[in-house]
Amino acid sequence: MAVVALRPSFVGAVRGEALKLSRQLSFWLTLAGGIVLLAVIVLAISGASGLKEGLVADPTAWAYNMLAVFGTIFQIGSGIFLLLFGARLIGMEYSSGTIRIAYARGIGRLRLLLAKLFTLAVVGVALFAGYLVVAGAIVLLIVAALSGSLDPVRQVTNEFWADSGRWALVQGISMGMAILLAAAAAGVGRSLAFAIAAALAFYPADNFLNILEILGIRATGHDQPWTAISQYQLGANLNVVLNLIEPGHHSRPVFASPLAPVDATHALVVIAVYALIFAAIAVSRTVRPDVLE
Template sequence: MSTVITTAHLDSNRLRTTKPSFPGLVRGELLKTSRQWLTWVMLVLLVGVTIFAHLLTLSSNNTNEKISEAPLHFLYNEMEISLSILRIFGGIFIIIITAYLIGIEYQYGTIRIVLARGVGRLQLLFAKLLTLVLIALALVGGLLLLNALMICLVISFIVGNLQPLNAITPEFWSNTGLYLLTVLISLGTSILMSATMSAIGRSLSFGVSAALTWFPVDNMGLLFMNMAAQLTHNDFWNQITAYFLGPNLNAMPIVLLPAQLKANSIGIPPLAPINGPHTLWLTLAYALVFATVAIVLTWKRDVKE
């Protein structure tokens, strides 16, 4: 009889002291994201935008001429358009998902339940950030495959075969990898920025609205700086734009890829001259500030709501 009581007591203590593991938290966040209709609606829209961009290429009157005369140039152009769309619209997708995953806990008060189960605040934050990184990587991988498939379909439909792909050189792959790296950097920075906005506001609505307006305001700032420079006849205002995050992310592929490629990227670059190392160091500085603010606020502020 005492053995049964002792065993029951030990089992009860084990249940009370069991804490969710870090991998378990990540699995839970992935499951939570996969069950939200918003995730799939945005994913469908992102896929639709990607396909639509390639359909525009297919419907262009001079596409056949471009492929015949300079197939490598055509492939570079398609690569740049595809990755620019991935950076911009994929960034919007990941910003909203980030704000949702972090802000929803405060919006519905479930953060108190999670913390009451023994999960640390930073442990929960890091689990969410890792989940977002995995989602971003899966998104990039899936859209890369979709873009590759669409480019092959466009070439096959117009030319009748895939022989233009023979124009691909090792430099093309290395330059594509470098352009892709800039996309990954942009997505990673977007995750940290959105997480910071959510940590500051502790609200789903504030996190989404603040995160989504960051880059538009950042880019619109170029207009006001240019106006100030013209009114004051002082180039100082244009030089400030070299430290705006959004324009630097827009220009990053252009300044990192070889100049002879004349790479293109959707978005307005800074009004002041910049180079590749400048964009990388500036983005790293922003990322460190975002990460520090999100971690400190999550660590130090109590959950009272």
């Protein structure tokens, strides 16, 4: 009788990666910390002056302000969360040596990487869905408390709801980039410490580069090559892409933006190129490691 070697399935690999995340105390503590921070921010918002007057005067403008506030909170929070635990989920295999055990059991290198990325994507979707429910409930409670009813919600224009859909799309892009960046950082460093440090440092360094470019313009008296460099930075293009795809351009970038105007096509192409680079790094380092594992 022939003996068939059983290999781990993709579904089983995803289940295993999900268990690794769910059994990390830091995973749940970080989520709890995010909820506490959100509660503090909500208290600050509810005590802001002119909140009721703004709602009564222009519900749509008020809604855009709420989207800007809560949208920024999610973009920063989800980005940090996915960068941290994405780098941890992939990098921990190299630091602990368990990557060799996984390969010895027959799971393919790419299958394991894809299982990790898929698990992180599911976590990102769950974060987004949960945040929508919580933030939506908070905003509705604020509206009810200020106006005594939900009538202002019905007065919000269709343009706002369309822009909310565009905001959701950009959040998906942002979370996807965070996951790919974490995978690339883990692949390059092949250690937990390097993966976390590199992943978390990328966007702050990218924003700081924008400051250096401004100083370069002032020091040299020339716009080039500084403005051209800023037009091809990942963080700067991610920060402005929502404003560029909105017909009314209501959103405003919170962090660094290109020092010269770019259009939506340019921003999306730059983001796509970075995504391909991160994916290529992660895949190449997985398929062709430094040593046989």
